[in-house]
Amino acid sequence: MTKVPTSTKVDTISRIRWPWHASVPVWALAVLLGALLLAGCTGGAPAASGPPTPPPQPVRATDTVVADGIVVPVLEAVLSMPVGGIVGEVLVAEGDRVAAGQPLLRLQQGRLEAAFAQAEAGVARAEAQLAELTAGPRAEELQSAQAAVDAAAGQVALIQAGVKPEDIAAAQAAVDGAVANLQRVREGATEQQVIAATADLANSEAALRQAQTAYDAVAGLPDIGRRPEALALEQATNAYNAAKARLNDLKRGARAGDLAAAQAQVRQAQAQLASLSAPARTADLAAAEAELRRAEAQLSLLQAGARPETVQVAEANLAAAQAALKEARTALGDTELRAPFAGLVAEITPVAGEQVLAGSPVVQLADVSAWLIETDDLTELDVVKVGEGAPVTLEFDALPGVTLNGKVVKIKPIGAKKQGEMTYTVVIRPDTHEERLRWNMTATVTIE
Numbered sequence: 001m002t003k004v005p006t007s008t009k010v011d012t013i014s015r016i017r018w019p020w021h022a023s024v025p026v027w028a029l030a031v032l033l034g035a036l037l038l039a040g041c042t043g044g045a046p047a048a049s050g051p052p053t054p055p056p057q058p059v060r061a062t063d064t065v066v067a068d069g070i071v072v073p074v075l076e077a078v079l080s081m082p083v084g085g086i087v088g089e090v091l092v093a094e095g096d097r098v099a100a101g102q103p104l105l106r107l108q109q110g111r112l113e114a115a116f117a118q119a120e121a122g123v124a125r126a127e128a129q130l131a132e133l134t135a136g137p138r139a140e141e142l143q144s145a146q147a148a149v150d151a152a153a154g155q156v157a158l159i160q161a162g163v164k165p166e167d168i169a170a171a172q173a174a175v176d177g178a179v180a181n182l183q184r185v186r187e188g189a190t191e192q193q194v195i196a197a198t199a200d201l202a203n204s205e206a207a208l209r210q211a212q213t214a215y216d217a218v219a220g221l222p223d224i225g226r227r228p229e230a231l232a233l234e235q236a237t238n239a240y241n242a243a244k245a246r247l248n249d250l251k252r253g254a255r256a257g258d259l260a261a262a263q264a265q266v267r268q269a270q271a272q273l274a275s276l277s278a279p280a281r282t283a284d285l286a287a288a289e290a291e292l293r294r295a296e297a298q299l300s301l302l303q304a305g306a307r308p309e310t311v312q313v314a315e316a317n318l319a320a321a322q323a324a325l326k327e328a329r330t331a332l333g334d335t336e337l338r339a340p341f342a343g344l345v346a347e348i349t350p351v352a353g354e355q356v357l358a359g360s361p362v363v364q365l366a367d368v369s370a371w372l373i374e375t376d377d378l379t380e381l382d383v384v385k386v387g388e389g390a391p392v393t394l395e396f397d398a399l400p401g402v403t404l405n406g407k408v409v410k411i412k413p414i415g416a417k418k419q420g421e422m423t424y425t426v427v428i429r430p431d432t433h434e435e436r437l438r439w440n441m442t443a444t445v446t447i448e
Contacts, residue, residue, distance in 0.1 A: 069375035073366035107335035119328040126318035133306040152292035171273040211236035
């Protein structure tokens with residue numbers, strides 16, 4: 001069935017089509033129109049005599065379908081942001097050719113970058129905690145724990161063995177020494193000490209008188225303060241005062257503080273002797289054995305390493321931190337729009353500083369390395385005669401005299417209502433590439 005497009009164009013994309021184009025050929029319409037005009041002129045009178053008018057020929061369908069189409073890229077996409085935000089950078093301009101994966105537009109990322117850094121730190125912390133648990137104890141920790149076990153075992157052995165005789169003898173000697181010191185403090189200075197101190201005081205007094213006489217002999221000189229007689233007098237005076245203080249101290253006897261200190265020393269030595277002489281108490285042995293068990297348990301705990309449950313908790317914490325990092329990375333990546341394929345930036349709408357909404361179109365991208373021709377003019381009567389691979393002839397209004405051959409590569413299975421008819425979309429791929437074609441140029445499609 002032949003499609004009869006009108007020659008009058010409405011715009012650069014579509015043409016007016018006669019509603020009866022799908023069923024009546026042009027010559028049949030002309031015959032029918034002439035008959036109607038003849039009948040009107042005769043006023044309905046009987047036809048003049050002559051040879052009878054041949055009956056109209058039956059309408060026959062043809063195997064050619066003619067339709068209007070437009071030039072479209074081989075691949076196109078209208079891109080949008082998965083999240084809303086303020087545009088930070090527009091990285092391309094309309095007309096730029098971009099590679100697959102190339103950034104096109106980026107939203108402001110300050111807050112998400114901080115969240116990403118925090119998530120990275122969380123992963124590092126969780127990894128360190130897990131590594132610490134699975135690494136086991138250090139050699140120094142094991143040595144320290146072993147030393148604690150040895151010390152506790154030695155204390156238990158000491159209590160069980162009891163006190164050695166030499167320890168008691170040493171403690172008794174300490175008591176005797178403390179008692180003797182207390183007695184000396186109580187008795188005070190001896191007669192010989194007093195006599196010696198008195199003699200020292202007399203000698204220092206004589207030396208003081210001699211130094212005073214020598215000083216008096218030169219006292220009138222202007223430099224008396226720098227002369228040796230002045231220094232000798234000062235030294236003799238100090239020696240006399242010290243000797244006098246020692247003698248007075250010896251004559252005064254023991255002071256209360258000295259006596260108390262000596263008595264305390266005696267009591268301490270006696271207590272130590274009593275402690276050594278007394279038999280070992282059961283409580284002391286039990287306490288020492290308990291400390292030994294505690295030290296051994298601590299050593300075993302270090303040698304065994306972390307509990308499986310603790311390691312599992314650390315692993316779960318690491319997995320949670322990694323998931324948070326992945327989420328932060330995804331959120332950060334969502335602020336950047338990248339080209340899903342190599343192509344031409346046909347349109348970009350936002351500018352830096354503008355607020356965009358999630359899902360709103362921002363960039364139109366097309367792969368114009370090859371062209372397709374798309375027509376949605378095929379009615380349900382036409383489309384049943386067309387199959388994929390059918391040969392097509394293409395003519396373009398913008399390129400007079402240029403004819404390209406092609407093939408049907410796709411027929412969309414769902415029709416759409418257009419001007420009261422159900423029409424279907426057919427996609428044609430030209431066999432050759434025409435550089436002069438542009439997006440949305442109009443074409444006449446003839447499908448055999």
